[in-house]
Amino acid sequence: MHVVILAEFATASGGAEKVALESARGLAEAGVQVTYIQAIAGKADPFLNHAGITRIELALPDIWSLGPVRGAVAGLWHRTAARRLAAALVGLPAGITCLHLHQWTRTFSPAIMPVLFGHGAPVVATLHDYFLACPNGVYYRFDRGEPCGLRPMSGACLAAPCDPRSPLHKVVRVARTGLLGRALAGRPLHVVHVCDASLGRIGGMLGHLPLTHHRIDNPVRPIVGETADPARGDAIAYVGRLTREKGADLVAAAARKAGLKALFVGAGPLEDELRAMPGVEVMGWRTPEEVWAILRHRARALAAPSRWFETGPLTVYEALAAGLPVVASDRSGAAEKVRHGETGFVVPPDAEALVPAFTALRDDGRAAAMGRAARQRWAEAPLDLSAHARCLVALYGSIGAGHSAASHHTEPLPPRSAQPA
Template sequence: MHVVILAEFAVPSGGAEKVAVESARGLAEAGHHVTYIQAVAGEADPLLDHPRLSRICLGLADAWSRPAVAAALAGIWSSEAALRLAGALAGLKRRPDCIHLHQWTRSLSPSVFPVLFRTGAPVLLTLHDYFLACPNGVAYRFDRAEPCALRPMSAACIAAPCDSRSRLHKMVRVARTAALRQAIGRRPLHVVHVCDASRARMGAMLGAYALTHHRVDNPVWVAERATAAPGQGDAIVYVGRLTREKGADLVAEAARRAGLTALFVGTGPLADELRQRPGVELAGWQCPEAVQAILRRRARALAAPSRWYETGPLTVYEALAAGIPVVASERSGAAEKVRDGATGFVVPPAVDDLAAAFGALADPARATAMGRAAHAAYWARPMTMAAHARDLSALYEEIVHNRSCAMQQETAARASDSTIEAARP
């Protein structure tokens, strides 16, 4: 099978690209021929170096590097992206059996969807976020610091000052979402959810489209090792962007109440505020190997306290794989992998609840027991790259088979109609 994977970057700068790169490698190792198309010019992850994997770069500019007006216009509809993608697909030596898109908001724009549909191959889109329905992409009211309950693109949604930047930025994103709805229309699109919560939540938000929903776990690039020793850890570790919607401020205060250090790995707008708090350490951005080392050396637990409906933060799975308890927000999709009270805690994103969970883990024996349970539970059914590739392969084969059957039935129906018409006097 020839699979085309389309993403905006070939080096992981976030979860979507990380999954795209690891999916490509896993599928190649599983025996498929993979073409990885990256939109933005730049380097490529070494994982993409494989005999059955080829790479094409469209050479587009990242919207964040462009002047504001040009970025806004290209974000709503980029004719350049559509033309370059169409050329790349037309130049393939082998027709793709399916095309899997992972991200489109930074350089590609809604203009690429008609290009993908015109190939005639089934099109899949992994929902790493909520941009398919929600203009600001996270279904979160930044003006109220709470999840959004409005119907996407309703009058109330359009009027809401919910964007993290400005009303003008929100209007640009509303225009992009309107263009997206027009670009996709009622064409068949397969959407892949990375957690059960996302599938349940997004199903009610996507009535404007003709979608087929699927569920596949993200891959986790972690080798199996002996369980960590969280009972010896001295810190609650937070890994990710330092923002209020992800709950970084909650971790700092809750850890202080529990008498533990709050160790933040990452960067973001709350960095200066957090640095001034007592009992806080900032490690800055770290490579994946360094993150794993920090978790094993320092973590009493990993905290994932998102205020927004996060789909599936990979750090939760990586911590469980290492044998580290996780305290996750009930709003996080990754919380479905945490067994409350056994491998960690699932709590509301509130200081009191987080502090209670951190306090329980202040007991070294309990942290140790939970870490061992987390390690055993994860490796009983690991989310490895091979497992991810196996599940994707089965999904692709099912979609291609069903499409072939549908086309054969349509051809037979047309032939039957033609025969009946010819027999009429």
């Protein structure tokens, strides 16, 4: 089996890239031959250093480094990216099992879709967000600070001033979504959802495309070292970009009311606002090793109170694996992994709803028991690299068999109905 994984970066600068890297490593350790194609020039994570992984760098710039006009044009249809990808694919040996895409919004653009489908191998895309349907990618009204309820690309959607940056960015993103829809029209794309909520939500938005839907959890890289000790912690921890849609402000407000410190590992637009609040410590970005060294000794729980429909934030899974309770938003796909009242709490993304959960965790015995339960649940059904790789190998095998059978039909096949794997 030979699989091509495509991402725009080869470093774990975000959740999608991290999943791409870990998928590649897990597959290689399972004996699968992997070619990892990165679009943007830059260093590669050492995790890709494996005899079973071949890395190809297309040496493209991040489109937003080209300036606003050239960047917008490239974001709509990046011909250079398409040409370089086509040349890279031509150079690969015959018998590719499938092409698995993780990102296309920073440099690849919709222009790569005809290239991928023209190769002949089945095409798979993991949906880490909602960009396949929603222009701003997160199905969230930044102008209102609430999840969107509009049908993507409808008249109401086009008129909504929902973009986090500017109306001009909304115009560009709408155009890109339209071009993406055209590039995928009639082409049998397999999509992988990383949570049940995403499968139910975005699956209903894409009935106009011939998609086949599958469901596979994100992988979690093993956390080296001792398990967490939540009873010893003095703070509610938050890890990630400090934004309102991710609920960073809610953590600070609710922790203060619950009589606990709030510890933030990350940076973002709310950084100055958070630093000015009493009982708040902002540590900035840290390496993964530093993050978990800090959380093992400082955190009573990890909080992830996203206001938007987040799909599968990896920090939640990592916290549970490390034996740390989690307080998650009921809008987040990660809440599916939290047992309410046992391994943490699932609550609405509201400060008043978070306060009772944080207050309950002030009890040393309860915090310790939840941490043990989280670790035990993880041990019973780990979302580690080997488990993820087994799911992918099974998926690729079934897709390959179906693709081979379909290629022998003399008449075009109708679009397949969307069924979870």
